[in-house]
Amino acid sequence: MTIGYLLEIPILLAVGLLVGLMVDRQEHFRRGLEIQAETLAQSHRELQEQTRLLLEKETQLRRADRLSALGQLSAGLAHEIRNPLGAIKGAVEILQDDYPPGHSKAEFYAILLKEVERLNDVLTNFLSFARPVTPRFAPADVRETLTALEGLISGQARAHRVQVFTSFHTGPSRVMADETLLKQAFLNIMLNGVEAMPEGGDLAVSTRLRPESTAGGRPEWVEVVFDDTGPGIPEEDQGRIFDPFFTTKKDGTGLGLAITHRIIENHHGAIRVMSQRGKGTTFVVALPLEGAIGL
Template sequence: MKSSNIIRIPALVLFIIAISLLHYLTPLHLHYLHDIFQRLYYLPIILAAIWFGLRGGLACSLAVSFVYAPHILFQWGGHLTLELEKYLEIVLYNIVGAVTGLLSQRERERGVELEKTADGLEHSYKKLQAQSEQILTIEENLRRAEKLSTLGEMAAVLAHEIRNPLGSIRGTAEILRDDYRPGDPKYEFIDIQIKETERLNRVVEDFLRVARPQSTQKVPCSIQAELKTVVMLVANEAKQRQVTLELTESQFAETITGDGEKLRQAFLNIVINALQATPSGGRVIIALHKTKSWIEISFCDSGPGIALENLQRIFEPFFTTKSDGTGLGLAITKKIIEGHGGTLHIESEMGKGTTVVVFLPLLEEGMP
């Protein structure tokens, strides 16, 4: 029972009892008072109808009829005309109770329906709002992708144009270096020049590798063997950084059809990122799992994690948060993995670490 009903029902009962007592206790010759009391009964009836609808109105009017009837019968029994008028009043009580109850019930049902419609409208509005936000994000992403592709095309042309003069600079510098002996300051300067051109060339080549469509060699290669090589290659760096680097033992040594060298490069990029992100004392764990048709390789680090706004951009070429990074590592990695029919996922939690998961198809049919 609703808490308001706990007060309403006794209030109505008391009201009816009070009016009835007035009827029963007031001498009959004060008929004008009886007339007033008789009308007073309408108050609890109408209240019950408003509060409890048709059933409430009728129950109240019947209760009033029940307590009022003996008064007419036994106290007004001698006056036939007055008695009839009072019986008619009883009929009226019940009509008023029923009609008011019905009307108030309809009104309440309409209110509930309106509330439901309003709820539905609010729900649709929220859905619409979420959808329009989604459209805005998609549009923003599209615009960014468009900009990137134009920028990428321009940069690819530029990179290509830079590579040729770079080759000439390096070649001539090597000729000039031959004129000096090691230890001579000029020899050292020219050596720096050559090393820097080599570095530039590497950056340009890395970039072109992202921009160019990848041709993947299809030869059998063992993922576990490639991962072991990667761990060996960076073991020294991990030691210097005082980071534990582990490749968990796995029971299977499945081979997949792919380009081992490229896959190694992809894994290396992921592991180097993990090592760079992990503070000393931390750990980088590489684990290998197999499902029916996929190999799953996870690289889990205990670094600081990646902020959400960065997470959406880390595959963009040139996106980097490092002062000496090119921002091409993950872009190349993604391209290589996708070139093998695989996918790359990154899960990251700020303050806890990052896990990069690579899925590669086991079956040759998965290859592009």
């Protein structure tokens, strides 16, 4: 055995050790990088979520801003318009006596009166929107509220040849609500459905417990689903339908869904829409059940 060969052994050992150490370091370094990448991805996800929330809040703020400006404006205007309208109506009624039914000019008085009534209605709508009532909350059963509405809308539905179907879940369905306001919110959605189907169609109203909440214990949310077979809402309009004054109807005020949105928000709920052109529209209203989230 030569001395050279003897020397080779420790050298080889040292090299082996060094390589081992380097591989170890490299592995350590790689893991560090992986952790950093995961942390970055997590931060990115959080940032995306925060941005989404921020944009949502901004939209809400813009809407609220427009609502409060509208409130101030219409409260003042309403007074100015209502009084002359009353005077016009009174004068027309007096003049009407000179033109009894059957007279060639009688129909003009009828038109005048009808239009004055219509202006009055629009004004009433604006006022109820501008001066929102403070909700008076009491326990209410969503199924009973919807059943009461079924009767209320049946005339309109028949006139449009729209069939209204209801199907309700079994289980808890009591919410803390101002029932009058909740009825108004639901009615606006149902009326829109009926109005969207002048040639007839189906409007299905159903209730369910929010699926994910039933898995781990007590359900917390009840959802009301309004499903119509109308023409759908174009995608570019879907973000605007809750804005005050957005309407695609000749006689619409564009306040129905804005009022509905506000009522649902006041009830700590949420409303969303899904729609496909030509296939129909679905509105989902989620409300916290009585006893949930501290209600």
